[in-house]
Amino acid sequence: MMFCVLLLVASLGLICEVTGDAWNTLLNLYSTPREGALTYYWDLTDADRGQCRIHPDPPTGTNGIWRTIALPPDVFADGRGCGMCFEVLHTNIGMSDKSTPGSGQESDIPPQNQKFKVFANNQCPISGKFQATWVAVDCDSGGQPVQFAFDPGTSTGNNGYNAHFLSIQVRNMPIPPRKVEVYHKGSDRWWTMDQWAAGVFVFKTEVTGLKGGQRRIEPPYSVRITSLKGQVLNTTIPRIHTAWQPINSDPPIFFEGISPGGTPRGLCSAVEEADRQPCGGSNVDENGCSLLNCCWKEDEEAGPQCFRRSGDDRQDTQDQYDSGTGGKGIGLALIVGCLMVAAWVVVAI
Numbered sequence: 001m002m003f004c005v006l007l008l009v010a011s012l013g014l015i016c017e018v019t020g021d022a023w024n025t026l027l028n029l030y031s032t033p034r035e036g037a038l039t040y041y042w043d044l045t046d047a048d049r050g051q052c053r054i055h056p057d058p059p060t061g062t063n064g065i066w067r068t069i070a071l072p073p074d075v076f077a078d079g080r081g082c083g084m085c086f087e088v089l090h091t092n093i094g095m096s097d098k099s100t101p102g103s104g105q106e107s108d109i110p111p112q113n114q115k116f117k118v119f120a121n122n123q124c125p126i127s128g129k130f131q132a133t134w135v136a137v138d139c140d141s142g143g144q145p146v147q148f149a150f151d152p153g154t155s156t157g158n159n160g161y162n163a164h165f166l167s168i169q170v171r172n173m174p175i176p177p178r179k180v181e182v183y184h185k186g187s188d189r190w191w192t193m194d195q196w197a198a199g200v201f202v203f204k205t206e207v208t209g210l211k212g213g214q215r216r217i218e219p220p221y222s223v224r225i226t227s228l229k230g231q232v233l234n235t236t237i238p239r240i241h242t243a244w245q246p247i248n249s250d251p252p253i254f255f256e257g258i259s260p261g262g263t264p265r266g267l268c269s270a271v272e273e274a275d276r277q278p279c280g281g282s283n284v285d286e287n288g289c290s291l292l293n294c295c296w297k298e299d300e301e302a303g304p305q306c307f308r309r310s311g312d313d314r315q316d317t318q319d320q321y322d323s324g325t326g327g328k329g330i331g332l333a334l335i336v337g338c339l340m341v342a343a344w345v346v347v348a349i
Helices: 022-028 073-079 286-291 317-321
Strands: 002-006 034-041 065-071 085-092 115-123 130-137 147-150 155-157 165-171 177-184 189-192 194-196 200-204 221-227 232-237 333-335
Touching: 022 073, 034 286, 065 073, 065 085, 073 194, 085 286, 130 286, 165 177, 165 221, 177 200
Parallel strands: 065 115
Antiparallel strands: 002 034, 002 333, 034 130, 065 333, 085 115, 085 130, 147 165, 165 200, 177 189, 177 221, 194 200, 221 232
């Protein structure tokens, strides 16, 4: 069973940041809650791995996850959004679940007035039916290291490999990888891999300008990964594996997350009106404030309505990593599985 979160139109503007600002767009999703609606569809299978090709789901796609989802083109961003996690809060189920293309079973109805977590492993624009507020959060790797999977263009079966083409997907990170580099022995240098659709990073040895045996690239592969927040770690991919089947990094590597810092334990009642520190931006509503684990007051004249708890020293994602997206409008649709429909809308922040 699948579902979709589609952001409703808040203006007539349409901004599709697939290149250039795409990383800043993803970064901003961790600090600014958005509002949208849900609809159900079906799950991925071995025969239909979705456009992210992340099937079966890694630990980040199962630990604390209620459903898997899909992204629209602007946030999918040629696969950059694959493997992200989002926390969702429903306040109004809205339409009857019997009206959706899903099974209509009780277990398929999103929890109401409860926070739950979803995992992005597909792309599909479609309209939604169930109101929700959501924000990007760190995925839980379950203590398992970063994994790699090979595109069929690299894995030729029976542990065979293409000596002039390397295509890998990085999995089980708490946040998306921003850049992947590979060391090429013949040229004695690191090369930045091109990012293709499905979050796949590609290196073609022809770019080295070498010929013959010096041009080849063979396992084990030395790789250097930069996360969305800028953390850089080195590891090795020890061997080729069956296409799309994961293999652990060796030595194992573990990345830090990017969310503002967990649930603060301070009290809302202990914060005086004059001391309120804003949380989540000026446009955040009560539901978004709840997702950020902050305090909410209806009194608009007494300072920020959404403010930090006492002792909350978390740093906003925008401030910490200078996302630079400001007040730009972006769109996001989240769908569990994928039914390819042509319509989608954006939200203006």
